[in-house]
Amino acid sequence: MSVIQAPRGTFDVLPADAARRAALEAHAARILEAAGYGRIETPTFEATELFSRGVGAATDIVQKEMYTFDDGGGRSLTLRPEGTAPVCRAYLEHGMHKLPQPVKLWYMSSFYRAEAPQRGRYRQFWQIGAEVIGSATAETDAELILLLAELLQSFGVREPRLLLSSLGTPATRAEYREELAAFLHAHEDSLSSDVVARIDLNPLRAFDSKDPTTRATMRAAPKLLDRLAPEDAAHFQRVREMLDDAELRYELEPTLVRGLDYYARTVYEFTSEALGAAQSTVGGGGRYDGLMEQLDGPPTPASGWAAGVERILLGAPEPPTAAQPVDLYVAIATADAGRAAFHLVSEARRAGLSAQLELAGRSLKGQLKQADRLGARYVAIVGTDSEVALKEMDSGEQTDYARNAVIPTILRSHTLP
Numbered sequence: 006m007s008v009i010q011a012p013r014g015t016f017d018v019l020p021a022d023a024a025r026r027a028a029l030e031a032h033a034a035r036i037l038e039a040a041g042y043g044r045i046e047t048p049t050f051e052a053t054e055l056f057s058r059g060v061g062a063a064t065d066i067v068q069k070e071m072y073t074f075d076d077g078g079g080r081s082l083t084l085r086p087e088g089t090a091p092v093c094r095a096y097l098e099h100g101m102h103k104l105p106q107p108v109k110l111w112y113m114s115s116f117y118r119a120e121a122p123q124r125g126r127y128r129q130f131w132q133i134g135a136e137v138i139g140s141a142t143a144e145t146d147a148e149l150i151l152l153l154a155e156l157l158q159s160f161g162v163r164e165p166r167l168l169l170s171s172l173g174t175p176a177t178r179a180e181y182r183e184e185l186a187a188f189l190h191a192h193e194d195s196l197s198s199d200v201v202a203r204i205d206l207n208p209l210r211a212f213d214s215k216d217p218t219t220r221a222t223m224r225a226a227p228k229l230l231d232r233l234a235p236e237d238a239a240h241f242q243r244v245r246e247m248l249d250d251a252e253l254r255y256e257l258e259p260t261l262v263r264g265l266d267y268y269a270r271t272v273y274e275f276t277s278e279a280l281g282a283a284q285s286t287v288g289g290g291g292r293y294d295g296l297m298e299q300l301d302g303p304p305t306p307a308s309g310w311a312a313g314v315e316r317i318l319l320g321a322p323e324p325p326t327a328a329q330p331v332d333l334y335v336a337i338a339t340a341d342a343g344r345a346a347f348h349l350v351s352e353a354r355r356a357g358l359s360a361q362l363e364l365a366g367r368s369l370k371g372q373l374k375q376a377d378r379l380g381a382r383y384v385a386i387v388g389t390d391s392e393v394a395l396k397e398m399d400s401g402e403q404t405d406y407a408r409n410a411v412i413p414t415i416l417r418s419h420t421l422p
């Protein structure tokens with residue numbers, strides 16, 4: 006029999022990794038809560054319909070990547086593949102439109118997609134996300150982009166690049182698709198056969214082709230950014246001006262495609278070479294003004310982003326992790342001293358000290374070695390006498406104290422951080 010392993014595409018967070026994840030969570034909380042975003046946590050699974058309607062029935066996520074199951078009562082449930090549709094569901098369900106608008110929310114949660122696993126791409130992963138619901142302004146989009154830039158930069162993600170575009174409205178996009186398909190049909194002779202085969206299915210894919218002739222042809226293809234309606238173009242211009250004022254550099258990426266259907270107007274992605282070419286997107290988002298109506302809610306403009314926790318950690322060089330300092334290691338000198346030692350370690354913890362008790366039945370020599378490995382400042386050697394030997398590890402000095410004087414002595418000797 007072989008040992009059972011975690012499912013493909015999942016990973017364990019071991020204590021050595023937990024500290025950096027906790028640091029990232031605290032970092033995100035600081036930045037987002039200082040900007041007035043409140044934390045939200047939605048359930049791990051939702052009605053399947055939320056995602057087929059919200060994310061879009063034709064997307065890869067809904068078509069191929071969802072973990073969907075029957076709840077035993079004939080209702081279809083799905084492990085959340087993303088957080089925006091659930092947050093909108095919660096906004097509607099809790100009548101948040103009655104709160105002062107916009108409602109600004111953030112989350113750090115686990116998500117599930119049945120993708121082919123590779124470095125930076127998992128089947129269970131975590132995202133930090135931010136959503137602003139109830140505001141149509143360009144300032145909202147710019148604020149969100151700047152907050153994500155700040156989160157990534159100040160956590161140390163190497164060389165983040167911002168790719169920016171606007172998708173206009175669904176009507177503009179439909180017209181543009183037709184125009185692009187007509188362009189592609191007119192140039193079939195100078196396109197690769199796989200691009201020609203997909204013209205009517207998904208003409209936008211032509212921009213992703215690696216074939217040199219196709220790429221040359223596509224340079225002359227019409228771009229969606231040049232077809233925006235005047236109000237959408239003006240909105241985009243305002244977002245750009247605010248990013249310019251904030252001196253945040255971006256690259257216009259007229260063919261930026263996001264994997265979710267709910268976007269309108271502003272869209273963006275942050276990439277980092279530190280992640281490798283294949284999976285370089287650290288985070289992305291945009292405006293999704295039509296989503297609330299897709300979910301049978303009233304028309305409500307909204308905008309947001311999400312960034313992958315594992316990708317942020319991969320993209321940021323590791324700072325040396327400072328181990329939790331151990332103030333006191335309580336060693337047990339004789340077999341019958343366990344109870345007294347236990348009492349002492351409890352007293353130390355109540356006093357706010359970081360304290361550990363010998364739990365492995367080591368010899369006294371082995372216990373001192375273990376205390377040294379942990380970097381303990383003091384070792385209290387507890388026997389059956391009423392006195393306890395307190396050893397200061399740095400100096401090696403050892404002094405006997407009455408049991409009830411040990412903790413006050415340590416507290417007096419150093420100021421706690």
Ligand code: HAM
Binds near residue numbers: 131289290310312314
């Ligand atoms: P998304 O682009 O699908 O957007 O995902 C956002 C980020 O989640 C990605 O940039 C990536 O860092 C991370 N991510 C996605 N899939 C995986 C995976 N399989 N393994 C590891 N990390 C992954 C959304 O999910 C939208 N809800 C973002 C949004 C919020 N738009 C508006 N508001």
